[in-house]
Amino acid sequence: MPKLRGVLLDLDGTLANTEDYLFLYAKNQKVENLVEYKLYEYLRPILKVISWEEFIELYSRAMKEIKAELVGTAAAHSRYLYLQKTLELCGINFVPDIIQRGTDFYFDEVLRRTTLYPGVIEVLKALKYNQLKTCMVTDMPVDAQIKKIRKLGIMKYIDYLVTSEEAGADKPHQEQGLLALTKLHLRQEEVIMIGNNPKTDVELAYRLGIKSILFDPRGLYKNKKGKETHYTQDFLDVPKFLGITLQKFSRKKLLIIDFVGTLTNEKQMIADILCAFVHKDSALVSAEYQLFRQGQITEPEFWYRLGVGDIKKAHRAIDAAVTIRSSVVALLTRLKKRFTLVLLTDFPGQWGREIMKNRGIAKHFSLMIFGGDSQFTKPDSRLFGYVLSKFPDINPENATIIDDTPAALASGRDLLMQTILVENEKTIHTVFVPDSVVKNILEAEKILEKSEKLNE
Secondary structure (H helix, E strand, C coil): CCCCCEEEECCECCCECCCCCCCCCCCCCCHHHCHHHHHHHHHHHHHCCCCHHHHHHHHHHHHHHHHHHCCCCHHHHCHHHHHHHHHHHCCCCCCHHHHHHHHHHHHHHHHHHCCECCCHHHHHHHHHHCCCEEEEEECCCHHHHHHHHHHHCCHHHCCEEEEHHHHCCCCCCHHHHHHHHHHHCCCHHHEEEEECCHHHHHHHHHHHCCEEEEECCCCCCCCCCCCCCEEECCHHHHHHHHCCCCCCCCCCCEEEECCCCCCECCCCHHHHHHHHHHCCCHHHHHHHHHHHHCCCCCHHHHHHHCCCCCHHHHHHHHHHHCCECCCHHHHHHHHHCCCEEEEEEEEEHHHHHHHHHHCCCHHHCCEEEEECCCCCCCCCHHHHHHHHHCCCCCCHHHEEEEECCHHHHHHHHCCCCEEEEECCCCCCCCCCCCCEEECCHHHHHHHHHHHHHHCC
16 A cells, blocks of 8 residues: 555644534534624624624625526636625615725634634644645635635745635536546655545545545534545644554754754865775766765775775775864854754765864764665655654754755655755855855854744
8 A cells, every 4th residue: 555645634624613613513602703704893893783683694695696696617716706795785886995805804814713623733834844845725715715824834844825716616526526536746655634524525535536634623523434445623633544643752952953054175086086095987986986976886896996996095095085163063063052953965875974073073973874874865855754763752852954965855845854054156046045054164153053042
């Protein structure tokens, strides 16, 4: 059975209580607590003699007519259209200012009340800690949903967003689900859908051949077994359906540091050193080095293919060519008092361990991972997952990566780690934006200190 690699998430009524104060859903709420009632009070100066009962009847009629006219589209959820239609039914001519301000007021009321359901933030964190990609799949217009996501503070836990506005159709039409799979680069059997509506969320999953979890916080379907794979009224049940656990962490902090270009003065220096030593074409040397670094050939094979017979002499040449940035040893001494330090590099261990020992650096690290120590190499996010597995008591959000490669930092960010780029003239830039940028690792200390103060 394929391993689960992604989760599709509904927003309204699943992650957040955005439906709990709406007339259509909040059957047990007092009238004065309803968002629509607050809207009625806001509009009362223009509605004049129209009562609340008359207003909500006309508003409900307007919503029903708009949904029928625009069925299956994002516009069918437009509160602008609902209010415009309501005012028309009240006999009030087109008043764009009132429509705009009234709709803004409506969403302000929704956002003011919007909170996550119990357990949601813990589960979202667990998804990221377990390297599961997330895509929010929702019927509402994108601007409304982005406002909710920002209010809830869950941006960093959501990798992608798909709305009916983007996909061109509401759930349960397959367009949203197919677009989500495309963004995630995953197959149906590798994802699961979590939602609160059997007719939209569960039905979408069913049509796509995706497993689903029906989250039912109000207990509306507890005695109605449907097409869902799993059912729960408690969001904290989700991890057991996914085969993952909620973790408890210590207050320790983890600092993962790159070697070449970060601790050293050389930028991508291994190719330059090797070329100077073996007097071969740089493309050939780089190709052979990649094979060796990835464990596809042994070290003796590597040197043989480059025409080098004296391996010890080669080691001495590499050792002599590596220079550590000034004050690095003193910096590591200070950082070790506040962080658990990990060296993470693709630099071959056969060369690196001796260099680290000779420079007096090795003793500062709780763990050193060189090329070949793991089956993964940078920028594979699984390499960072491997590091985290060695420190299960440390929260990934309390981990920081310092590296001169944006692609490696991006993989760490996927696991909620903080990122600091050591930029140099050979940095290969991507679309990734790190949390901080420095010219050398010594500058990173101030950033780390500032981050610690913010988190106190």
